[in-house]
Amino acid sequence: MCFYNQKKFACGDWAWGNFAARCNHEYRMGETCGMKLVHNTENIQAQCKLCEKIEIKCRRRNAELERIARWRREGGVMKASMEKSGIQVRELEQEIRQLEYERQMKQKNIGK
Known part of the structure; x- marks a missing residue:
């Protein structure tokens, strides 16, 4: 010990x-x-690395969602860009879910 x-x-x-x-x-x-x-x-007053990664991905996802909303307000002319941003949003959401799952598993393992 x-x-x-x-x-x-x-x-x-x-x-x-x-x-x-x-x-x-x-x-x-x-x-x-x-x-x-x-x-x-x-x-330590800072967040852990895992929480920082989740926060960064959430900011990127929100930026893409705002970009898509702006393009729709402007008339929805940029279809290919909107599709590409939509794909990127889905990928970011999947990465965020994975990181949150890792954080939950890490916290669950601490209790044992």
């Missing part, structure tokens, strides 16, 4: 930090026993 620092993000997610202290169970120099316990928790 070796001790590691912990990083806690504003979104509630966390990550292991640097090694902090060795336990009494491991006597070999430079080795750890494999069991991780929290030594200190560092609160």
